[in-house]
Every structure is written in structure tokens, then in C-alpha cells.
Amino acid sequence: MPSEPxxxxxxxxxxxxxxxxxSAVEVAEASLARIADKQPELNCFISLDADGAMRAARAVDAxxxxxxxxxxxxxxxxxxKDMFYRQGRISTCGSKIRRQWVADNTATALTRLDAAGxxxxxxxxxxxxxxxxxxxxxxxxxxxxxxxxxxSPGGSSAGSGAAVAARLVHGSLGSDTGGSIRLxxxxxxxxxxxxxxxxxxxxxxxxxxxxxxxxxPLARSARDVARLMSVxxxxxxxxxxxxxxxxxxxEAACELPVKGPKVGLPTSYYTDGLDPxxxxxxxxxxxxxxxxxxxxxxxxVPAHEPLNMLWQIxxxxxxxxxxxxxxxERPGDYNPQVKRRIELGLYLxxxxxxxxxxARDRLTREFAGMVFSRCDVLLTPGTPVPAPTLDELxxxxxxxxxxxxxxxxxxxxxxxFLGLPALSLPCGFAExxxxxxxxxxxxxxxxxxLLRLGHHYQQATDWHRRVPPI
Amino acid sequence: xxxxxxxxxxxxxxxxxxxxxxxxxxxRFLDSVEPVAERESRRHEFQDEPARYWxxxxxxxEQH
Numbered sequence: 151m152p153s154e155p156x157x158x159x160x161x162x163x164x165x166x167x168x169x170x171x172x173s174a175v176e177v178a179e180a181s182l183a184r185i186a187d188k189q190p191e192l193n194c195f196i197s198l199d200a201d202g203a204m205r206a207a208r209a210v211d212a213x214x215x216x217x218x219x220x221x222x223x224x225x226x227x228x229x230x231k232d233m234f235y236r237q238g239r240i241s242t243c244g245s246k247i248r249r250q251w252v253a254d255n256t257a258t259a260l261t262r263l264d265a266a267g268x269x270x271x272x273x274x275x276x277x278x279x280x281x282x283x284x285x286x287x288x289x290x291x292x293x294x295x296x297x298x299x300x301x302s303p304g305g306s307s308a309g310s311g312a313a314v315a316a317r318l319v320h321g322s323l324g325s326d327t328g329g330s331i332r333l334x335x336x337x338x339x340x341x342x343x344x345x346x347x348x349x350x351x352x353x354x355x356x357x358x359x360x361x362x363x364x365x366x367p368l369a370r371s372a373r374d375v376a377r378l379m380s381v382x383x384x385x386x387x388x389x390x391x392x393x394x395x396x397x398x399x400x401e402a403a404c405e406l407p408v409k410g411p412k413v414g415l416p417t418s419y420y421t422d423g424l425d426p427x428x429x430x431x432x433x434x435x436x437x438x439x440x441x442x443x444x445x446x447x448x449x450x451v452p453a454h455e456p457l458n459m460l461w462q463i464x465x466x467x468x469x470x471x472x473x474x475x476x477x478x479e480r481p482g483d484y485n486p487q488v489k490r491r492i493e494l495g496l497y498l499x500x501x502x503x504x505x506x507x508x509a510r511d512r513l514t515r516e517f518a519g520m521v522f523s524r525c526d527v528l529l530t531p532g533t534p535v536p537a538p539t540l541d542e543l544x545x546x547x548x549x550x551x552x553x554x555x556x557x558x559x560x561x562x563x564x565x566x567f568l569g570l571p572a573l574s575l576p577c578g579f580a581e582x583x584x585x586x587x588x589x590x591x592x593x594x595x596x597x598x599x600l601l602r603l604g605h606h607y608q609q610a611t612d613w614h615r616r617v618p619p620i
Numbered sequence: 621x622x623x624x625x626x627x628x629x630x631x632x633x634x635x636x637x638x639x640x641x642x643x644x645x646x647x648r649f650l651d652s653v654e655p656v657a658e659r660e661s662r663r664h665e666f667q668d669e670p671a672r673y674w675x676x677x678x679x680x681x682e683q684h
Contacts, residue, residue: 347677459656478634494649496634497626505661507670512663514673518680552649569677596682 155180157617160226160320160374161401164267167225170214174207174225178269181227185271185318188620192294194313196232196242198272203227206269213267221267222377230323231307232273233280233356234260234365243356244276244306246289246483247476257354258386259323259365266381271319274309280325280358281469281488282306283333283558284543288485292540295337296618297584301537304337304558306330310368311338315585315618321369321378325355327362328461329562335368335574336532336587341604341614342368343375344562346594347569348393350379351386359468360391361507362461362566371614372573372604376400379597395595403598404605411603413439414449414525420561425535431578431586432531438610439529444603449524452516457564458556460506460513462494464567467503470495486547491555514568522593527603530561532587536580565591573600576613585613621650 155163155177166172182200189195213220233243235253242248260270275293277285285308286292293308295301296316303312307324311334314322324331326344335342343366350365357363367378377400384397415436421429436446469492470477477484477493484492521528534557543558545551556563565572570591577588592600608614621629623643630636630643638646 348674456656456660459653460660462653463657474634478636481636490645490649494646496636497621497629497646497650502657502661504670505657505664507673508664508668509660510670511668511673511676514676514680522680547645549645549648552652569673593682594677594680599682 156184156317159371160369161377163320164222164224164226164377167210168214168220172225174210174269175204177225178203178207178227181271181319188316188318191299191620192296192312192316193291194275194293194309194316194318195229196244196273196275196290196309197240199239199270203269203271210267221265223263223381224267226268226321227271227319228263228268228321229271229274229313229319230260231276231310231325233276233325234323235354236260236270241273241356244278244280244287244290247480249289253354255354258351258388259355259382262381274313274322276308277306278485278488279473280306280327280330280356281491283329283555284540286540286544294540295537295584296620297339298582300539301584302337302540302543304333304537307334307368311335311340311342314338314340314368314370316620317617321367321374323365324368326364326366326566327358327465328566329559331366331368332532332562332572332574332587332589333558337537337585339576339585339613339616340368340370341372341375341576342366342574343379343597343600344566344572345379345383345597346393346571348391349571349595349597350382351389351392353386353388357472359465361464361468371608372575372601373401373404375573376404376601376605379601383597398598400598400601403602406602408442408444408603408606410443410445411527411599412447412525413444414447414521414528416451416528416530417448419451419454420530423534423557424531425580427536427578427580428531428534428586432529432588435529435577435588438607442606442610447525449521449528452520454564456509456513457567460509461563461567463498463502463506466492466495467498468495487551490547490551510567517568518593526592527599528591530589530591532561532574532589533558534560536582536584536586561589565589570594571597571600573604575604575607578613579616621647623647
């Protein structure tokens with residue numbers, strides 16, 4: 151039913167509302183009805199703000215009726231990982247500790263989306279405190295993958311990936327510290343961007359690791375992500391760490407021709423332990439890109455073990471600093487797996503942390519020297535495997551946990567350590583019907599290049615148009 | 621670091637009483653990252669400084 155408002159792409163929907171072909175109220179009602187229907191199966195939402203969404207929809211329609219510009223996201227139903235603060239609203243961060251915590255300020259990312267006319271339908275399920283790639287949540291129940299509800303939607307932006315894929319909302323904000331936008335994008339067959347470190351404001355967003363936390367959008371296509379990024383990117387005076395680079399018209403960049411970029415195929419690491427279905431999908435992807443005029447080049451990559459291990463040190467130290475008081479006073483209020491991963495940082499010497507921080511510069515230059523001297527964009531799998539079942543990933547804080555988590559985030563975590571932008575795109579399906587994801591990695595601040603390549607790839611394929619059978 | 625050392629650190633630094641099982645789990649993690657951390661630390665230069673990373677991101681940025 152492609153003509154249903156819930157099934158129209160974000161860009162097309164906003165343009166229809168702006169052109170008065172659809173009212174924002176109609177659109178909001180359609181999304182709320184679909185959410186009511188699918189929430190029992192998927193558990194995407196922690197909280198629903200139907201009244202707020204309807205008020206915002208009526209305000210958009212009123213602006214249009216007055217002849218005002220309602221913004222580039224007019225009437226677009228969005229919902230966000232429940233860690234983007236909105237003044238006066240509970241932001242649980244997926245946790246027991248913040249289950250009733252009411253924010254006293256509003257995330258700049260939300261303020262920008264509001265100003266662009268978007269509707270905020272509520273807070274989405276997530277891994278507790280954004281620590282973990284599996285989508286489990288002991289407080290609010292696991293979110294489920296709409297392609298097969300016994301499978302994981304990935305994490306930690308679990309609800310974001312599942313809600314976008316299931317056509318409950320047209321887009322969503324996630325956060326990505328080691329893969330938390332890209333993993334749910336890959337497992338749910340949607341398109342998600344982890345921008346360059348500092349590209350999008352993190353003001354009034356739950357922190358986990360200041361060195362790695364990134365805010366970014368998940369949506370159904372690269373073009374949809376581009377429109378969201380055009381609204382989100384750019385310096386924020388409220389976030390002193392945000393880049394001074396101005397935002398760009400990423401959507402316009404998508405429409406520019408692809409002029410023979412060199413796409414790098416890693417000769418090691420990203421080929422290790424790969425599911426055969428992903429291998430085949432990436433081979434086909436290479437052919438599609440070549441037919442688009444891209445030059446495919448084999449690219450050696452530096453050893454990734456330091457990137458993974460030093461990432462772990464920095465993450466643990468920074469997260470433990472944020473959580474130390476609660477780890478001491480309320481240890482029983484954490485999911486044991488989350489607690490274990492955070493508390494490690496309590497026992498690392500400060501010198502190890504600072505050595506890891508210092509190494510980031512050197513290792514980023516080494517990576518860029520090997521990779522971006524040979525190609526413009528690196529193509530990797532998004533994950534080594536399609537989404538496992540929730541039961542397979544239910545390892546708690548056992549000794550199996552570190553290896554499992556490293557396996558799931560093996561291809562995303564190193565890119566987080568380097569702070570590079572990456573776009574996750576669907577690139578096929580496994581035999582069991584679950585989506586497969588790939589990742590395009592670019593130079594710092596090359597979001598426009600990644601989105602353009604992603605958009606042209608999606609003009610030549612239809613993986614992103616497939617709808618889960620729920 | 622052995623189990624008892626870790627439990628003493630937890631008690632002294634943070635006022636946390638770790639069970640033996642908890643201490644073993646944490647120790648195994650620390651053991652898993654330590655060799656790489658030590659190896660990388662030997663590449664550390666006297667003038668290294670974390671903020672250089674941000675300048676590197678700008679320097680490596682795509683030129684339009």
C-alpha cells in the first residue's frame with residue numbers, strides 16, 4: 151500500500167504536506183494508528199506522545215493555511231531514541247535509574263527538527279544507557295526486528311531501526327558510540343548515518359563517551375537521511391565541541407552526478423568471518439557501483455586490533471566517569487551486562503586512558519594514509535552476520551559477552567575510534583529473509599560524498615524499498 | 621592484576637565490595653586489553669597531546 155502516508159518516503163511526504171496534498175493531521179493520525187497496531191509485536195516505543203504530535207501537526211497545518219513556510223520536514227512523523235531530552239518530558243535513557251527523570255532542557259537536535267516542521271511521536275526503545283549492540287532491555291522489554299520478531303533489531307538504537315523499518319515513523323534520531331546507529335540500520339534494512347565526530351550537536355543528549363558519541367539520523371533512504379542531515383548539521387553554540395563547519399544542502403548533493411569515485415575494497419579485516427550471504431551481496435554491490443562509474447580498488451587497511459582495544463579503554467573510562475556515583479550507590483539498578491561494561495573503566499590507570507586518547511591522532515593519520523591515499527570511499531560490510539535471534543544474543547554479563555559484542559561491532563567500532571563518517575545502507579537479504587547491511591566510510595566531513603554515492607546506489611537497487619512482512 | 625589486588629582497588633578507590641566472580645570478570649577484561657595497550661603505549665611520543673586529533677580531522681577533511 152505505497153499510497154498510505156506511512157509508506158511514502160520522508161522527502162516525498164514532506165513535499166506533499168508542503169504542497170497541501172496531504173495534511174499533517176492526516177499523516178500523524180496514520181502513523182499513530184500504525185503504531186497502535188504494531189507496538190504489541192515490536193515494542194519499539196517506550197513512550198508515545200500522541201497529544202503532542204497532534205498539536206504539532208495542527209500547528210504545521212495552520213502555518214500552511216497562513217501561507218507560511220512550514221519547513222523542510224513539514225508534518226513528518228519522527229520518534230527518537232529515548233535519550234534526546236525535551237524539557238518537561240521523561241527521558242528514560244532505557245534505564246531503571248532514569249525511569250522517571252524529567253528533562254529540564256531540550257536537545258538542539260530536537261529543536262532543529264521542531265523548527266523544520268517535524269512531529270515528535272515519542273521516545274523509542276534502546277539498550278540501557280546506550281551500552282550494547284543487541285537490543286535487549288530488561289526494564290522495558292526487548293525491541294523486536296520487524297523482519298522476524300524472534301531476531302534482534304540491533305542496538306543500541308534498537309527502536310529507531312525497527313520503527314523506521316516497520317513504517318511506524320519516517321525517520322529517527324539515534325546515537326552512535328561504537329555502531330549504535332549503523333548496527334540497527336543493517337539489521338533492520340534501513341539507511342543510517344554516523345556523521346563525523348562533532349558534525350551534529352550533542353547538547354542535551356545523554357552522554358556515554360564524549361570522545362565517540364555521535365548523533366545521527368536513520369531513515370528509509372539516503373535521500374531521506376540527507377534531508378534530515380541538512381537540518382541537523384552545523385555548529386551549535388550550546389555544544390562547544392560541535393564543529394564550526396556550516397551545514398550543507400546534503401539533499402542537493404545527492405542529485406549531483408557521481409563522477410568516477412574510487413571505492414576501496416578492504417583486503418583484510420573486513421573480510422574476516424563474513425557470512426557467505428554478505429560476501430555475495432558485497433560482490434553484487436561492487437558490480438552495481440562499477441556500473442555506476444565507480445572505480446573499484448583493493449585497499450589494504452592497517453591492523454585494527456589497536457583501534458578496537460583502545461576504543462574499549464576510552465569508552466570504559468569515560469562511561470565509568472559519568473556513571474561512577476550510580477555504580478557505587480545503585481549497582482543493582484543496572485542490567486548486569488551494562489554494569490560490567492561500564493565498571494571496567496573504574497580500574498584503568500589514567501595513563502592508559504590518556505595514552506589511548508593520544509594514539510587516536512596517530513592511528514587516524516595512519517588509517518587515512520593507507521586508505522584515503524588509494525580511494526575516496528571505503529566499502530565494508532556493516533556487520534559480519536545478519537541479525538541473530540534475541541535468544542542467541544542473550545548472554546548477559548557472562549564470559550561470552552566481550553567476544554560476542556566485539557563480533558557484532560567489529561566493523562563499526564574501529565570507525566568510531568577514528569571519528570570518520572559512515573553511511574549504513576541495505577545491500578540485500580539473507581536466505582532467512584533478514585536484511586544485509588553495508589557501510590560506506592569517508593574522509594572527515596565527507597557526509598555529502600557518502601550520501602551522494604548512497605543515493606545513486608539506491609537509484610540502481612531496490613533493497614531499501616522492501617517492507618517487512620508484519 | 622590479580623583478583624585480590626582488584627578487590628583492594630575497588631574497596632580503596634571506590635568503596636565497592638567486589639565478589640570474587642565479579643573481580644574475575646573484570647580481571648579477564650583488563651587482561652584482554654592490556655597487551656595491546658602496552659604495545660601502543662611504546663609508540664607514545666613525548667609531545668603527544670589528545671587535542672591534536674581534532675586538528676588531524678580538519679587536516680584530513682575532504683577538499684571540495
